[in-house]
Amino acid sequence: xxxxxxxxxxxxxxxxxxxxxxxxxxxxxxxxxxxxxxxxxxxxxxxxxxxxxxxxxxxxxxxxxxxxxxxxxxxxxxxxxxxxxxxxxxxxxxxxxxxxxxxxxxxxxxxxxxxxxxxxxxxxxxxxxxxxxxxxxxxxxxxxxxxxxxxxxxxxxxxxxxxxxxxxxxxxxxxxxxxxxxxxxxxxxxxxxxxxxxxxxxxxxxxxxxxxxxxxxxxxxxxxxxxxxxxxxxxxxxxxxxxxxxxxxxxxxxxxxxxxxxxxxxxxxx
Amino acid sequence: xxxxxxxxxxxxxxxxxxxxxxxxxxxxxxxxxxxxxxxxxxxxxxxxxxxxxxxxxxxxxxxxxxxxxxxxxxxxxxxxxxxxxxxxxxxxxxxxxxxxxxxxxxxxxxxxxxxxxxxxxxxxxxxxxxxxxxxxxxxxxxxxxxxxxxxxxxxxxxxxxxxxxxxxxxxxxxxxxxxxxxxxxxxxxxxxxxxxxxxxxxxxxxxxxxxxxxxxxxxxxxxxxxxxxxxxxxxxxxxxxxxxxxxxxxxxxxxxxxxxxxxxxxxxxxxxxxxxxxxxxxxxxxxxxxxxxxxxxxxxxxxxxxxxxxxxxxxxxxxxxxxxxxxxxxxxxxxxxxxxxxxxxxxx
Numbered sequence: 334x335x336x337x338x339x340x341x342x343x344x345x346x347x348x349x350x351x352x353x354x355x356x357x358x359x360x361x362x363x364x365x366x367x368x369x370x371x372x373x374x375x376x377x378x379x380x381x382x383x384x385x386x387x388x389x390x391x392x393x394x395x396x397x398x399x400x401x402x403x404x405x406x407x408x409x410x411x412x413x414x415x416x417x418x419x420x421x422x423x424x425x426x427x428x429x430x431x432x433x434x435x436x437x438x439x440x441x442x443x444x445x446x447x448x449x450x451x452x453x454x455x456x457x458x459x460x461x462x463x464x465x466x467x468x469x470x471x472x473x474x475x476x477x478x479x480x481x482x483x484x485x486x487x488x489x490x491x492x493x494x495x496x497x498x499x500x501x502x503x504x505x506x507x508x509x510x511x512x513x514x515x516x517x518x519x520x521x522x523x524x525x526x527x528x529x530x531x532x533x534x535x536x537x538x539x540x541x542x543x544x545x546x547x548x549x550x551x552x553x554x555x556x557x558x559x560x561x562x563x564x565x566x567x568x569x570x571x572x573x574x575x576x577x578x579x580x581x582x583x584x585x586x587x588x589x590x591x592x593x594x595x596x597x598x599x600x601x602x603x
Numbered sequence: 604x605x606x607x608x609x610x611x612x613x614x615x616x617x618x619x620x621x622x623x624x625x626x627x628x629x630x631x632x633x634x635x636x637x638x639x640x641x642x643x644x645x646x647x648x649x650x651x652x653x654x655x656x657x658x659x660x661x662x663x664x665x666x667x668x669x670x671x672x673x674x675x676x677x678x679x680x681x682x683x684x685x686x687x688x689x690x691x692x693x694x695x696x697x698x699x700x701x702x703x704x705x706x707x708x709x710x711x712x713x714x715x716x717x718x719x720x721x722x723x724x725x726x727x728x729x730x731x732x733x734x735x736x737x738x739x740x741x742x743x744x745x746x747x748x749x750x751x752x753x754x755x756x757x758x759x760x761x762x763x764x765x766x767x768x769x770x771x772x773x774x775x776x777x778x779x780x781x782x783x784x785x786x787x788x789x790x791x792x793x794x795x796x797x798x799x800x801x802x803x804x805x806x807x808x809x810x811x812x813x814x815x816x817x818x819x820x821x822x823x824x825x826x827x828x829x830x831x832x833x834x835x836x837x838x839x840x841x842x843x844x845x846x847x848x849x850x851x852x853x854x855x856x857x858x859x860x861x862x863x864x865x866x867x868x869x870x871x872x873x874x875x876x877x878x879x880x881x882x883x884x885x886x887x888x889x890x891x892x893x894x895x896x897x898x899x900x901x902x903x904x905x906x907x908x909x910x911x912x913x914x915x916x917x918x919x920x921x922x923x924x925x926x927x928x929x930x931x932x933x934x935x936x937x938x939x940x941x942x943x944x945x946x947x948x949x950x951x
Binding site for chain 1: 690706
């Protein structure tokens with residue numbers, strides 16, 4: 334009897350949490366399919382005639398695909414940069430058993446973005462880089478790098494030291510032991526680091542808001558244009574938000590099994 | 604093939620001297636075993652030879668080359684690790700070929716050498732499998748195969764048998780010994796198991812606290828131990844140690860019994876008797892009141908107390924004393940050892 338009550342409580346708890354997470358997403362998708370009259374109706378209607386007019390309007394009146402390409406370039410390149418710097422950094426921190434570099438990057442990630450933004454803006458302005466992909470990629474790497482390090486560090490830690498030593502005895506240098514032995518052993522962590530880095534960078538708003546211009550503006554900033562001073566096109570905003578959320582959602586669903594395994598990587602040995 | 608020479612070698616971790624100062628020469632083609640209890644520095648010494656631990660002071664030579672500053676890869680050594688350390692993402696073939704690949708060997712040469720080693724170790728059918736699909740014994744062979752294909756100057760083994768069950772351990776022990784005789788390569792083998800040391804070694808190094816206690820053949824270590832530590836560590840069951848006073852007729856035990864021991868020394872000493880060197884005595888000898896009898900088939904172990912000291916004697920299998928019974932035991936002529944009670948050094 335106790336087990337049954339526990340089971341019901343667990344299910345109820347999961348339903349409440351799932352509702353809390355899913356409700357905004359469902360609301361966003363529903364709103365994107367409503368006409369302008371339905372979307373502002375009060376009380377909100379759950380039964381309505383769906384329309385794609387917000388999507389067609391969005392694609393016809395804005396350079397949506399140009400923004401999407403910008404997002405892709407900036408998130409993709411900052412993820413690659415984060416991986417290029419984060420993989421050797423995490424490996425070095427793991428091999429030398431020094432945790433302070435990881436702590437430093439974590440504190441950088443936890444600090445508010447505005448802390449970096451002002452000095453960065455001054456530097457990039459002086460270098461004439463404001464509004465360029467370079468500025469956006471470099472700054473977004475501050476988002477991706479700590480993620481890469483923090484996902485990969487426990488993964489590298491979980492590799493038995495003797496395997497890495499065997500690689501050294503077999504003739505590897507440190508870099509080759511990383512490339513040929515360590516990296517293949519943390520492949521699931523690598524996938525997770527890549528996806529999380531990409532998604533966080535894709536969704537990060539603040540740096541791009543200030544450092545991009547019309548030619549380099551990513552989707553998250555472009556969607557902000559729907560919020561006007563006088564009126565907000567909620568239907569258009571929700572359609573844009575739905576399209577922006579789609580790639581990360583698809584990615585997350587596609588690799589959800591790895592995602593759970595990767596996030597608990599190193600937590601349990603074996 | 605090469606000798607290994609350690610000169611004034613010192614290893615310090617922080618402020619702790621793990622190996623205070625050590626000199627040792629391992630001959631070309633020799634099977635040398637480092638043996639000692641946990642924490643005696645034997646694995647550290649092996650890792651120093653491998654290049655996995657830096658040297659604090661002193662010199663290390665492999666052949667004529669001073670290798671202090673060379674990486675493990677440059678030392679031309681191969682190592683078999685305690686947990687085998689196979690690469691989990693590679694097949695057995697790839698595991699064995701990896702070291703040759705890293706040395707840019709030709710593909711055809713790699714294949715020939717891997718297949719030859721696999722044939723020698725009887726692991727040919729396993730070449731396409733991954734380590735997770737192998738048993739402990741099979742992994743052990745693959746780890747040896749990975750070392751063998753490299754044809755290195757020196758093989759290093761870090762307690763490679765400790766993860767195997769008793770039966771397999773005996774079998775692999777024989778195989779490694781046979782391998783060493785076949786390859787004629789210098790081998791350094793670390794173990795805490797004195798049976799492994801005795802059965803495999805050309806020479807044994809007994810270590811304690813980073814200090815060499817004795818270097819010698821198994822026979823020398825067994826029959827002329829340098830000190831009480833070596834005498835107690837080598838041999839199973841361990842040597843029995845009894846406090847005695849040496850006098851004209853021999854060694855007098857604390858209970859007054861006089862055991863005939865040939866010595867010109869006088870005064871307090873420690874008498875060492877191996878279990879197999881007790882023998883039934885008539886009226887003389889010590890009175891052993893039996894506490895426990897362990898029949899092993901080939902022989903029987905008898906436990907008894909001499910004063911406050913617990914002793915074990917190995918007696919003939921047909922000797923079946925009852926618990927509580929008293930046996931008269933003497934020492935086989937010339938088989939008793941005497942040690943200095945302070946320093947533990949064996950008295951000549």
